Amino acid sequence: MAEILHRIGVQAPPEAVYDALTTVDGLAGWWTEDTDGDAGVGGVVRFRFLPGGFDMKVLDARPGEAVLWEVVDGPEEWLGTRVEFTLKQEDGFTIVLFRHEGWREPVEFMYHCSTKWASYLLSLKKLLETGAGDPSPRDLQISNWH
Amino acid sequence: MAEILHRIGVQAPPEAVYDALTTVDGLAGWWTEDTDGDAGVGGVVRFRFLPGGFDMKVLDARPGEAVLWEVVDGPEEWLGTRVEFTLKQEDGFTIVLFRHEGWREPVEFMYHCSTKWASYLLSLKKLLETGAGDPSPRDLQISNWH
Numbered sequence: 001m002a003e004i005l006h007r008i009g010v011q012a013p014p015e016a017v018y019d020a021l022t023t024v025d026g027l028a029g030w031w032t033e034d035t036d037g038d039a040g041v042g043g044v045v046r047f048r049f050l051p052g053g054f055d056m057k058v059l060d061a062r063p064g065e066a067v068l069w070e071v072v073d074g075p076e077e078w079l080g081t082r083v084e085f086t087l088k089q090e091d092g093f094t095i096v097l098f099r100h101e102g103w104r105e106p107v108e109f110m111y112h113c114s115t116k117w118a119s120y121l122l123s124l125k126k127l128l129e130t131g132a133g134d135p136s137p138r139d140l141q142i143s144n145w146h
Numbered sequence: 147m148a149e150i151l152h153r154i155g156v157q158a159p160p161e162a163v164y165d166a167l168t169t170v171d172g173l174a175g176w177w178t179e180d181t182d183g184d185a186g187v188g189g190v191v192r193f194r195f196l197p198g199g200f201d202m203k204v205l206d207a208r209p210g211e212a213v214l215w216e217v218v219d220g221p222e223e224w225l226g227t228r229v230e231f232t233l234k235q236e237d238g239f240t241i242v243l244f245r246h247e248g249w250r251e252p253v254e255f256m257y258h259c260s261t262k263w264a265s266y267l268l269s270l271k272k273l274l275e276t277g278a279g280d281p282s283p284r285d286l287q288i289s290n291w292h
Binding site: 143 | 149150151152153154155236238239241243244252254256258261265268271286289290291
């Protein structure tokens with residue numbers, strides 16, 4: 001199994017980072033404006049982008065600590081994979097350890113998603129530090145695959 | 147073994163991308179201004195950042211196609227790992243498939259390096275598309291680890 005890993009530090013309290021990961025408004029502020037659904041544990045959140053999207057079941061959410069999603073609808077390569085955000089405090093930053101695990105093969109789409117995840121996590125950081133992120137469809141285009 | 151994967155598309159010819167990966171001036175334009183050494187096959191390129199740096203032996207370089215480095219000096223987690231850039235053309239973009247492989251464990255430093263690599267590859271894209279990248283020490287700070 002292959003996995004995508006990232007680490008960012010956000011100059012905001014863990015509660016604010018947690019809110020941006022566990023509310024529809026928060027998620028719409030950094031990942032994609034076209035977000036709806038139920039972001040509570042057991043709920044499913046629907047994220048849509050220009051070419052398609054993902055439905056995430058919220059498997060776990062521990063305030064200020066961790067959020068765990070399972071992909072229940074979306075591209076075949078994503079189905080059944082899990083996305084985990086682990087939070088901790090360090091040097092005045094809330095550190096976000098990001099892990100998207102369960103990829104069956106390191107296909108080219110995984111290379112793309114890794115770079116896009118980095119870009120969206122920097123959007124999360126920007127949202128919390130400046131009040132405005134760069135969610136889809138205003139996200140940074142990184143290639144012909146958007 | 148764990149690996150970091152990324153994919154960007156650069157609106158520039160493959161020769162220009164290749165030059166940015168195989169000349170000291172090119173590398174200094176997107177990764178770190180403090181770059182010197184011999185960027186030809188068999189040479190060693192020395193990259194330095196505020197907290198330290200990496201020496202890369204150039205194992206292979208095929209114009210417009212691929213560049214392969216081995217880390218011969220640097221942090222313990224990087225020693226012996228390999229960094230590979232594979233180029234191809236698609237939809238008017240030069241696609242860069244990036245792979246940093248041979249990590250023994252997915253340690254927290256690997257999470258950090260994955261996000262930093264994404265940021266530097268976007269700097270490479272910016273260098274080639276606008277004439278100016280964001281190399282160290284002018285690179286984007288992503289956390290308390292810089």
